[in-house]
Amino acid sequence: xxxxxxxxxxxxxxxxxxxxxxxxxxxxxxxxxxxxxxxxxxxxxxxxxxxxxxxxxxxxxxxxxxxxxxxxxxxxxxxxxxxxxxxxxxxxxxxxxxxxxxxxxxxxxxxxxxxxxxxxxxxxxxxxxxxxxxxxxxxxxxxxxxxxxxxxxxxxxxxxxxxxxxxxxxxxxxxxxxxxxxxxxxxxxxxxxxxxxxxxxxxxxxxxxxxxxxxxxxxxxxxxxxxxxxxxxxxxxxxxxxxxxxxxxxxxxxxxxxxxxxxxxxxxxxxxxxxxxxxxxxxxxxxxxxxxxxxxxxxxxxxxxxxxxxxxxxxxxxxxxxxxxxxxxxxxxxxxxxxxxxxxxxxxxxxxxxxxxxxxxxxxxxxxxxxxxxxxxxxxxxxxxxxxxxxxxxxxxxxxxxxxxxxxxxxxxxxxxxxxxxxxxxxxxxxxxxxxxxxxxxxxxxxxxxxxxxxxxxxxxxxxxxxxxxxxxxxxxxxxxxxxxxxxxxxxxxxxxxxxxxxxxxxxxxxxxxxxxxxxxxxxxxxxxxxxxxxxxx
Amino acid sequence: xxxxxxxxxxxxxxxxxxxxxxxxxxxxxxxxxxxxxxxxxxxxxxxxxxxxxxxxxxxxxxxxxxxxxxxxxxxxxxxxxxxxxxxxxxxxxxxxxxxxxxxxxxxxxxxxxxxxxxxxxxxxxxxxxxxxxxxxxxxxxxxxxxxxxxxxxxxxxxxxxxxxxxxxxxxxxxxxxxxxxxxxxxxxxxxxxxxxxxxxxxxxxxxxxxxxxxxxxxxxxxxxxxxxxxxxxxxxxxxxxxxxxxxxxxxxxxxxxxxxxxxxxxxxxxxxxxxxxxxxxxxxxx
Ligand code: HEM
Ligand SMILES: [Cu+2]
Numbered sequence: 001x002x003x004x005x006x007x008x009x010x011x012x013x014x015x016x017x018x019x020x021x022x023x024x025x026x027x028x029x030x031x032x033x034x035x036x037x038x039x040x041x042x043x044x045x046x047x048x049x050x051x052x053x054x055x056x057x058x059x060x061x062x063x064x065x066x067x068x069x070x071x072x073x074x075x076x077x078x079x080x081x082x083x084x085x086x087x088x089x090x091x092x093x094x095x096x097x098x099x100x101x102x103x104x105x106x107x108x109x110x111x112x113x114x115x116x117x118x119x120x121x122x123x124x125x126x127x128x129x130x131x132x133x134x135x136x137x138x139x140x141x142x143x144x145x146x147x148x149x150x151x152x153x154x155x156x157x158x159x160x161x162x163x164x165x166x167x168x169x170x171x172x173x174x175x176x177x178x179x180x181x182x183x184x185x186x187x188x189x190x191x192x193x194x195x196x197x198x199x200x201x202x203x204x205x206x207x208x209x210x211x212x213x214x215x216x217x218x219x220x221x222x223x224x225x226x227x228x229x230x231x232x233x234x235x236x237x238x239x240x241x242x243x244x245x246x247x248x249x250x251x252x253x254x255x256x257x258x259x260x261x262x263x264x265x266x267x268x269x270x271x272x273x274x275x276x277x278x279x280x281x282x283x284x285x286x287x288x289x290x291x292x293x294x295x296x297x298x299x300x301x302x303x304x305x306x307x308x309x310x311x312x313x314x315x316x317x318x319x320x321x322x323x324x325x326x327x328x329x330x331x332x333x334x335x336x337x338x339x340x341x342x343x344x345x346x347x348x349x350x351x352x353x354x355x356x357x358x359x360x361x362x363x364x365x366x367x368x369x370x371x372x373x374x375x376x377x378x379x380x381x382x383x384x385x386x387x388x389x390x391x392x393x394x395x396x397x398x399x400x401x402x403x404x405x406x407x408x409x410x411x412x413x414x415x416x417x418x419x420x421x422x423x424x425x426x427x428x429x430x431x432x433x434x435x436x437x438x439x440x441x442x443x444x445x446x447x448x449x450x451x452x453x454x455x456x457x458x459x460x461x462x463x464x465x466x467x468x469x470x471x472x473x474x475x476x477x478x479x480x481x482x483x484x485x486x487x488x489x490x491x492x493x494x495x496x497x498x499x500x501x502x503x504x505x506x507x508x509x510x511x512x513x514x515x516x517x518x519x520x521x522x523x524x525x526x527x528x529x530x531x532x533x534x535x536x537x538x
Numbered sequence: 539x540x541x542x543x544x545x546x547x548x549x550x551x552x553x554x555x556x557x558x559x560x561x562x563x564x565x566x567x568x569x570x571x572x573x574x575x576x577x578x579x580x581x582x583x584x585x586x587x588x589x590x591x592x593x594x595x596x597x598x599x600x601x602x603x604x605x606x607x608x609x610x611x612x613x614x615x616x617x618x619x620x621x622x623x624x625x626x627x628x629x630x631x632x633x634x635x636x637x638x639x640x641x642x643x644x645x646x647x648x649x650x651x652x653x654x655x656x657x658x659x660x661x662x663x664x665x666x667x668x669x670x671x672x673x674x675x676x677x678x679x680x681x682x683x684x685x686x687x688x689x690x691x692x693x694x695x696x697x698x699x700x701x702x703x704x705x706x707x708x709x710x711x712x713x714x715x716x717x718x719x720x721x722x723x724x725x726x727x728x729x730x731x732x733x734x735x736x737x738x739x740x741x742x743x744x745x746x747x748x749x750x751x752x753x754x755x756x757x758x759x760x761x762x763x764x765x766x767x768x769x770x771x772x773x774x775x776x777x778x779x780x781x782x783x784x785x786x787x788x789x790x791x792x793x794x795x796x797x798x799x800x801x802x803x804x805x806x807x808x809x810x811x812x813x814x815x816x817x818x819x820x821x822x823x824x
Contacts, residue, residue, distance in 0.1 A: 124564075185615050223637065
């Protein structure tokens with residue numbers, strides 16, 4: 001590896017870097033591409049959020065008030081697709097773009113041109129997806145899982161949605177390949193695998209999951225496409241197929257996908273908690289092994305999404321126990337985060353607050369997941385608001401909180417300015433309070449039997465829905481504060497030092513803030529004194 | 539010759555061309571599927587842009603490679619890229635093989651009344667017998683016959699396996715810097731690939747015209763044509779790679795030590811080969 005990764009940019013001698021639109025369209029720079037990913041993700045977060053508020057507004061009171069049921073269903077479908085593929089995944093890829101090369105001492109991503117392509121497919125993919133909302137037959141309304149036969153009965157949108165998903169898949173696979181190649185090939189001398197920051201480790205494993213399952217999703221939706229347009233019978237019992245087959249293939253993708261949405265979040269939290277506890281991460285190696293076990297287990301639990309569909313008893317037992325086993329490595333992680341804080345000299349800046357919020361609230365989501373994994377209980381909870389509460393605790397207070405923690409944590413490194421700490425804290429408390437008002441009552445709604453994906457409901461569910469909607473609007477509009485804080489920090493503010501945070505360790509804090517366009521053109525020499533984690537084996 | 543540092547291109551114009559191409563291609567495809575009038579035209583335009591992008595992009599890479607801009611580390615990055623790309627392709631095929639196994643082992647027997655399927659069979663599809671091949675209880679697509687494995691498919695298997703040998707002989711020739719032998723074995727591989735594709739097309743015509751076996755022949759037709767069809771598509775892509783690489787071999791682009799482009803195409807070819815073995819066993823023979 002050694003001096004091999006000394007960079008050679010073909011712009012070294014002429015100082016002019018393209019400006020304006022060309023700079024972004026043609027960029028091969030990991031920092032610029034990372035920024036584009038993050039901005040795109042934020043935009044999609046707001047679009048998806050607007051859809052969520054339409055859903056919540058309709059559910060404010062029983063009866064049909066604001067939108068017709070078809071449109072409501074389009075909103076639930078689109079909200080999920082936009083948030084998962086447009087907001088959370090690109091945010092993590094953007095963070096990986098910015099931080100992985102900085103954390104391992106690489107001059108850039110391994111395949112810089114492909115990196116540009118991975119990003120630039122996304123705006124087109126989402127144009128294709130969102131355009132369906134403006135077509136005469138409307139957007140997809142079968143739910144983001146696109147179960148047949150329902151999804152096959154929709155209007156013209158199906159073909160657009162499927163092809164948009166193919167584009168997103170191409171983008172994610174190329175992005176993941178790039179990240180793996182970067183991590184395995186571009187580390188600075190001395191940056192052994194067991195010295196890598198956990199964010200890098202979790203992304204390495206996430207990238208593997210992405211390459212393994214995005215093609216499976218591509219296969220599943222391709223079968224939908226041919227069933228609808230070319231007369232195949234994959235999901236048609238009359239021809240010897242089976243609609244349940246779709247669910248199996250989809251969830252073989254879908255469950256690893258939820259770990260794709262959370263593993264990088266684990267990595268982020270594992271960076272932030274040690275910094276603000278001024279201690280090394282507790283149980284570094286066990287964190288690595290726990291991440292790898294979760295990734296492995298994620299391939300053998302998919303049918304916990306299908307307990308009510310009619311499976312052999314043996315299969316249900318297997319998937320129930322396998323699912324519960326995931327709680328073990330997850331528990332190891334939570335334990336390690338808590339143990340890291342134990343006797344640390346802790347301070348509570350905004351990133352730390354979000355990370356702590358993550359630990360507590362993600363755990364609630366994990367516990368409701370365990371409840372859902374119990375087959376007989378799942379018969380009751382499945383397709384109710386309890387599931388909605390579960391996955392929003394893991395995805396909003398889990399993945400999204402971690403992304404926000406990461407943004408606050410690294411924003412000074414990106415912009416060279418400190419963000420407004422006071423506003424950051426307000427943003428955290430505002431979000432944490434209202435997100436619980438938004439999602440906690442949904443547990444009760446689900447336990448009481450309110451089905452998900454339905455625009456109207458029985459009157460006994462009225463109070464909790466009203467509370468939830470109020471929480472939703474407060475949380476949602478509160479995020480404009482986040483946008484404002486970022487804007488303010490980009491424009492100016494107190495100068496950030498290179499290290500930014502007193503307890504921060506690792507290579508990314510050795511470069512100036514803002515990080516110059518090209519960093520580590522000559523790879524740094526890494527040993528235990530600069531590495532975040534001492535490699536006891538090296 | 540090789541530069542000692544990692545080459546990071548300054549700007550890249552092809553990716554955005556590729557994205558626009560993909561977008562037009564997809565819009566065209568979706569329009570076409572929905573019987574829109576502009577569909578086929580946009581589809582063709584998109585495909586053309588993508589082709590231009592591929593040629594332009596690879597031309598840039600080849601130029602840089604010949605110019606000695608790539609060092610050992612860049613080479614390893616490319617290797618990672620290709621290996622993981624092939625892995626993603628394997629997983630794509632896995633989805634379709636999974637569908638085949640699920641139908642054969644689980645859902646078709648259930649439709650026939652096995653396991654928990656007794657009531658489904660008795661109430662919805664009385665008299666449906668679970669045998670493979672099947673076009674389902676509704677006998678979709680009408681009567682059909684299958685293609686026996688130990689005829690042309692066996693021949694095709696031998697052809698592909700032989701092509702795996704010839705490309706290896708080409709590799710050996712390359713490593714001994716014998717350009718004549720290299721080009722000879724590459725051409726032999728391409729010829730075998732083209733024979734394979736011709737036999738496969740003949741088989742498709744035969745299936746549609748004489749056997750009544752179509753994409754609409756229930757789950758058998760679906761799995762048969764989607765698996766062999768995607769495989770065939772990958773053989774076409776692989777053959778195009780082989781053709782480009784052979785031309786580059788003839789121009790002396792590769793050295794004994796430095797010939798990743800060749801290896802990437804060879805890996806891809808072996809992948810296509812292995813998928814075919816799976817197809818031969820599980821689709822044609824068993
Ligand atoms: C201890 C860990 C977890 C367990 C035991 C668990 C278990 C489950 C189960 C059994 C279901 C199916 C509920 C039903 O439909 O009846 C489910 C749904 C879901 N889970 Fe989890 N889960 C866990 C962690 C996560 C994480 C980390 C994420 C994402 C970051 C996640 C995201 C989801 C989503 C999105 C759904 C709903 C999918 C849909 O039907 O649209 N879960 N979970
Ligand atoms: Cu799951």
